[in-house]
Amino acid sequence: MVFAFVASITPGPNNLMLMASGANFGFRRTVPHMLGVAGGFVVMVVLVGMGLAQVFQIYPVSYTVLMVVSVLYLMFLAWKIATAAPPREVEHVGTPFTFLQAALFQWVNPKAWAMALTAISVYSPSKDLGAIVLVALIFGLINLPSVSTWTLLGEQLQRVLTNPLRLRLFNFAMAILLLASLYPVIFANGAGPL
Template sequence: MSITAQQLTSFLVLAIVISVTPGPNNFMVLFSSVRFGAYKTLAHISGASVGSALMLLLVGLGLHEIFTIFPYIQAVMKYSGAAYILYLSSNMLGSASDAKQSVTSNPMSFIEASFFQFINPKSWIMASVAISTCLPSVFLFEDLALYTVLFAVVSFPCVGIWAWFGVVIKHYLTDMLLVRRFNQICAGIMALCALSIMLF
């Protein structure tokens, strides 16, 4: 390996911070855990972890250079991502009044959660920062592969914490008014995430 212990430590700290801090994906996991339960949200958590790790691998292999050559692609992904997050926000707002039970919809699947990371700005930031700051200017594929595996391993429990939050919150949603308020708060946060994407 060509990476140093300091670079590896920096990467692990970055992976933990970027995975556990609030973002569109983590709020979706929270909402899913409240509505469908933590067990049914495991596919979402796994897909998010694997999708983000795959993005890290692809960026390390040079995917980000496409944006330099074709900048409009980045703009399309930016606004597509914001539009999709707004769509998810509207679904949260219009979801059934009882968020603790649902028979008309399903939690996000592994594949859906994996693909979502490619329009999730937070995942792109993570991959770009990790490659530019936590790897030497000349690195081996083995280094990149190690980071990819480590990120998937670290990300899973960090994102999973949000599912645990959902389990805790679910116990306090004891009447319809609280459920509706919870849906409205989640929808509002997601809408703000979409707005921030479009403005920056």
């Protein structure tokens, strides 16, 4: 439970995007995004535990391909966040992630992969279905309140982000932080770029 909490509450692509969504769209409109993160990650943990992680052992290049695609997609999302429309334009142009988009995002989220692989290898090394489901449920129960905290923080920031310039600066800062969250992925173990 402690690992699930620390992994879920610390900054990463999901939490930064949820904070930006909370600031831009509010808590209520971001609920499907939050539920998609929590639900999508639970499914990911179960599938990783049931053997999906072995694909990376059998075909090591698949992990590299996944990381490259993930980094490129997160760079695209950072650009979308940095160039998000100001509040008056958001009602017409921007929309928060849907449940399905957030659930599918877990599959290109490097932090989600690291969390799922670590959780299964450390807390369910036998790959027993009961243990896998228990790890997934614990993550689901802890992840949703954790990601909700980031959304609430973003929503509270709406009070400060009362003009288009402040919102643009906030969105730009969130985009930079999202890109910074890729540093451990790109430069893993001091081995240099992927």
